Amino acid sequence: MIAWWIAIPLLGVPLVALWPNRMLWRILALLQLGVGLWMVSAYQVRAPLEVTYNLATLFFSAPWWGFPTPQGWSSRYQIQLLFGTDGLALWVGLAISLVYLVLSLWPSFPLRQPRYQLVALQSLVGFTLWTVFSYDLLTFYVGFEAVLIPMYYLILTLGPTGEGARKAALEFLLYTLVGSVPMLAGILYGASEISRLHGVPFSTNLYSWLKYPLPPETQVWVYGSFVLAFWVKLGLFPLHGWVTSLYQHVPLEGVVLSSAILTKLGGLGWIRIVGAFPHGHFTWAPYLGGMAVFSLLGAGLAAYFQKNLRAWLAYGTISHLSLVAVGISATTAPGISGAGWFLVSHALIAAAHLLVVAALLERTGTADIAALGGLARPMPQLTALWVLVALAAVGLPGLAQFPAELLVLTGSYSSLTLQRIVFVGTLASLVVSAAYTLPVLRRVLFGPERQTATDLAPAESLPLWALGLGLIGTGLITAPFLVEIQRSTTPVVQAILFQVLGIR
Secondary structure: HHHHHHHHHHHHHHHHHHHOHHHHHHHHHHHHHHHHHHHHHHHHHHHHHHHHHHOOOEEEEEEEEEEEOEHHHHHHHHEEEEEEEEEEHHHHHHHHHHHHHHHHHHOOOOOOOOOHHHHHHHHHHHHHHHOOOOOHHHHHHHHHHHHHHHHHHHHHHHHHOOHHHHHHHHHHHHHHHHHHHHHHHHHHHHHHHHHHOOOEEOEHHHHHHHHHHHHHHHHHHHHHHHHHHHOOOOOOOOOOHHHHHHHOOOOHHHHHHHHHHHHHHHHHHHHHHHHHHHHHHHHHHHHHHHHHHHHHHHHHHHHHHOEEEHHHHHHHHHHHHHHHHHHHHHHHHHHHHHHHHHHHHEEEEEEEEHHHHHHHHHHHHHHHHHHHHOOOOOOHHHHHHHHHHHHHHHOOOOOOOOHHHHHHHHHOOOOOOHHHHHHHHHHHHHHHHHHHHHHHHHHHHHHHOOOOOOOOHHHHHHHHHHHHHHHHHHHOHHHHHHHHHHEEEEEEEHHHHHHHHHHO
């Protein structure tokens, strides 16, 4: 079943190559979301029995590297295609599938080279799901890197060709490659050390790493190699240069692919592997938490002073995603659960926010905040959607992001790895978030009327309202989602605290 969720977009690659049209794209996206919902129902049955002991369920595995023997497939290298789902991966995968469906329905998505761009889109979402559900570290790395190729091509071709697009594509590729190559070295070295120290086959299976932990001093730098890759993928300070370039030079519909989809691989991968490095995490967490708060507040203040909507969105995204790093660094059950929930809520918020502003820029022809004003009267639907998404982004109670922020705050307050100043900075960031978000809405929507524009068409408003209802629904009915996330994250935190501090 889990293999089908991954395979549908990849099997769609030859289909869209032969018949490159939007309707086929939409059918494949809808089918992908349908399989995801089927997975949710199956997970509800299996999870109470299996996840408590195994962290994940609904596994699909196949040998990747080995040779046949009379006893079966054997190798001194235990590297396999191992896919499974936990509560967090399930909701992240479902959010990604919903965002992808909305993109397929967006009427002005810029398909300038339909055949090749649709192939790239299908490949990107297929390898994204591959990475989301990978429980073999080498398999995870393959997916983590494979998404770079289609995204690089899409950055170059979605917008007008020019120096800006080439610069954004090159920075995206170089930042992510430089960040993730050390992770490959960490995977290979860690697997060889586990094999040497414990006398087991060379294995990149995450469960082997959890069962046979590396020595504390080795954990420190191997864990650091993973965190570097995830920090770059999240786009946090000081490794955020590719984010601002992307927002500046790529159509915002294309930025959705990065902000709402690809960044989630950084947070999800970090949460998944942290249990294999308890001592390494305790060593790095105080420094990572401090850097995350600096990124949180610094990017928020930078957003406040921006005069361009694209730059404003870029720095706002960096600030918001920094909360994920704060939650993970807290090393508490609420903190890591809040970071996981933030990945889900941010996927919906980022997609809706970017598409609303993209529609605005298309109609007005400018991203200059000072040139816009009084658009609430001619554009009531866009105004209602933008206000809803903005209030969700600042953490209004009753909307999707509020539970995540509350859990991260609770986790940072009770953390054994972070100083109290991190909690104070995280709390202050909520004020900063409102300070840079609400004035822009006031100027653009409710200020003196400087421009007029037509409101959203039904083909645009319906997909956006689907995301908006998701923000409201997950904000009001949070327990079913958080229960499944906590089922997967709480045992990891308990194992880390027990191994390092002896706390049960």
